[in-house]
Every structure is written in C-alpha cells, then in structure tokens.
Amino acid sequence: MTKKIKRLAITGGTHGNELTGVYLINKFKNDPNLVKREGFETIIMHNNLKAIKKCTRYIDKDLNRTFTIEGLNDPNRSSYEDVLAKVINAKLGPKGAKDRNCDFIVDLHSTTSNMGLSIVIDNDSKLTWQVAAYLKEMEPRVNIFRWLGDTEDASFVNSISEDGFAIEVGAIPQGVLRADLFFDTEKLLHYMLDYFEKLNNEKFKKIYTSIEIYDHIELLDYPRDKNGDITAMVHPNLQDNDYTKLSNGDPLFITLDGEVIKYDRSEELYALFINEAAYYEKGFAMCLAEKKVIPI
Ligand SMILES: [Zn+2]
Known part of the structure; x- marks a missing residue:
C-alpha cells in the first residue's frame, strides 16, 4: 500500500519573478478552504518574499539550488538565500531527518520555455511517482521530466521532504501572469489534493506500475x-x-x-x-x- 501523508506543503515564489506560484499562493491564502482536504494538513507559503517584492529570480543566489545537505549544514554560508533555505528547511524539514515536518512538497514554477504542463522530479520515492502517474492520467497534457540536476546533491525546495516535485509551466515571460497556465496549474493541484484525500481514506487503491518520462541526459x-x-x-x-x-x-x-x-x-x-x-x-x-x- 502507498503510504499516507499527514502534512503537505504547496510553495510558490521560490523564484520571485515566476508569478503563477506567487499568485496561486495569494489565492489560497485568501481562501484556505480551497486547499483543505480531509485527513491531512496543507501548508501554503511563499518561499522568497524579498525576491517576490523585487520581482526578481533571487537576491544573492538561486534559492532552488540551495537545499543541498552540505549547504544547509554549513554555518558559514550566509547569503540571503543560504539563510532563507535554512529557515525553510527548519519549517518543512529538516532534510534527511527520519521525522520531517512535511511529507510532501510541491513547489510552483514557471518557465519562459514552452514546456506546457511539466512535472520535474528529482527523487525516486515511490509516492512521488504514483502521484505523478495519477496526474498524467487525469491530465494527459502533463509531461514528466526526471531531472538529475546541475548540483552534486538534490538542491530543489521539494528535496527537503522525501516526496514531492516541482511543477513547471510555460511559456510565461518572467514577471508575467498568464491566466490559462494559472488555472491549469491550479487544476493539477486540486487533482493532487484529491488524490491524497482518496489515498488517505483508502478510496483509491490503484497502483501504477510504469510511466512515460523524459529522462535527463x-x-x-x-x-x-x-x-x-x-x-x-x-x-x-x-x-x-x-x-x-x-x-x-x-x-x-x-x-x-x-x-x-x-x-x-x-x-x-x-x-x-x-x-x-x-x-x-x-x-x-x-x-x-x-x-x-x-x-x-
Ligand atoms: Zn523557477
């Protein structure tokens, strides 16, 4: 049986100029019932408020490359994003611990590339892949990209929890909101939340055995x-x-x-x-x- 979750986080604004996530979090903060489901708690948060305010990707460095175990444990790393990563890690993690504050993190991004509805996965945790397969079944336009990364260790926000992924939608210019992809992203989130609710209530028993992916070379x-x-x-x-x-x-x-x-x-x-x-x-x-x- 696939494991149950107790706490899930939806985060946006990791990159301050990717407005889909920033405004979806705003919407959910205004009406938390939208992301409320039976059987688990949903945390919603903006990750990089300073970058969001300036509508820039980051202040000192890319936050979404800052969650390596080495970086999080290095007290000498003191840039704005290094410190911020430690704060987010303490709230949602800590990464690598047996007991973490969050079971699943989905981090919302947009891209200037024409990536449509993409899910980027950088772990091999069972639950993550089951959710991805469910989302692809519910929304066949979804493409799954397995990212091996440009850093030694997994460094995405979602790597704090054992399970999770990033949603990347595009093409959207930096600093721009696009209604179609905003609602498409929201729809994926609702499918995901419904999946966890059904899973926790044992109303969903299907186990996926394979999935089509684009594998990073x-x-x-x-x-x-x-x-x-x-x-x-x-x-x-x-x-x-x-x-x-x-x-x-x-x-x-x-x-x-x-x-x-x-x-x-x-x-x-x-x-x-x-x-x-x-x-x-x-x-x-x-x-x-x-x-x-x-x-x-
Ligand atoms: Zn991004």
Whole structure:
C-alpha cells in the first residue's frame, strides 16, 4: 500500500519573478478552504518574499539550488538565500531527518520555455511517482521530466521532504501572469489534493506500475567565444518547440551571422527547457532528454 501523508506543503515564489506560484499562493491564502482536504494538513507559503517584492529570480543566489545537505549544514554560508533555505528547511524539514515536518512538497514554477504542463522530479520515492502517474492520467497534457540536476546533491525546495516535485509551466515571460497556465496549474493541484484525500481514506487503491518520462541526459550550452559571450542563438525551428525529438542533422543553433549549427549525434534525444531566460547565466541553452517508459 502507498503510504499516507499527514502534512503537505504547496510553495510558490521560490523564484520571485515566476508569478503563477506567487499568485496561486495569494489565492489560497485568501481562501484556505480551497486547499483543505480531509485527513491531512496543507501548508501554503511563499518561499522568497524579498525576491517576490523585487520581482526578481533571487537576491544573492538561486534559492532552488540551495537545499543541498552540505549547504544547509554549513554555518558559514550566509547569503540571503543560504539563510532563507535554512529557515525553510527548519519549517518543512529538516532534510534527511527520519521525522520531517512535511511529507510532501510541491513547489510552483514557471518557465519562459514552452514546456506546457511539466512535472520535474528529482527523487525516486515511490509516492512521488504514483502521484505523478495519477496526474498524467487525469491530465494527459502533463509531461514528466526526471531531472538529475546541475548540483552534486538534490538542491530543489521539494528535496527537503522525501516526496514531492516541482511543477513547471510555460511559456510565461518572467514577471508575467498568464491566466490559462494559472488555472491549469491550479487544476493539477486540486487533482493532487484529491488524490491524497482518496489515498488517505483508502478510496483509491490503484497502483501504477510504469510511466512515460523524459529522462535527463545532459545540459547543452550555447556556442560561446573565448570571452564567454554567446555566438549563436537557438535555431528558429527549435524555438518554442520543447519536447521536440532531435535527429542527426537537425538545426540546433544559428550564429549571429546566420550559419546553422546542427545536432550531431546518432542517438535521438528530446530538447527541453529551450532558451529559458534564467539559464543564460547558468550556461544552458536547453536540456537533452531521452524519452522512455520506466517501471515505478
Ligand atoms: Zn523557477
């Protein structure tokens, strides 16, 4: 049987310029009954109030890369987000402990890439994958991306709890609210809350055994010159076409002079998070992923 939960957290505004999560949390704070279900408690919170106020991704560093065990336990890390991560970890975690204050965290994000309704998972906990499979069944437009990350240890907000994931919706420019994706995200949250309620009341007994995912293979940077300046842009064929299959010879980038740079490998992979604004500084033009069905 899948485990029951006692306390779930829905968090938003981890990145202060991703307004879907910020305003969904506002909505739920105004009417907590919307996220109330029988049998467990739902916590709702904004994660980075200072960044939300400034409508910026972060103040000192990316909060959603700050929840490594090493970072949380390092008293010398004192940037705004390092301290904030410790506060959030104390409230919802602590990460790695046997008893944590929260059983499941869903963290709300938006992306400038045309990722539609995506769920990003960075753990292999059973319950997480069961919920994801349920959401995909309820809303077939959902795509699941298994993220292996750009940090040594899991560093997302949701990694504080054993189970959880991030919801990424797009394309939405930074600092912009989009009604369609706002309501789509809310719908996913209601499905999720209903799932937990049914699960806790033993009214839902289905166990999913497999799921189609996009599995992280690598992060691909823009072509750059020796000074680190970008020399080519995402090719127009690829722009806004996230979850596109890449075959050998497909255009990837186009230089400022108009020269096409092609995908040059035999394996067919899928391009995700294409041209995400926040990833320029991280050095990623897109994620490459393998589409597969995995047992869960
Ligand atoms: Zn984000």
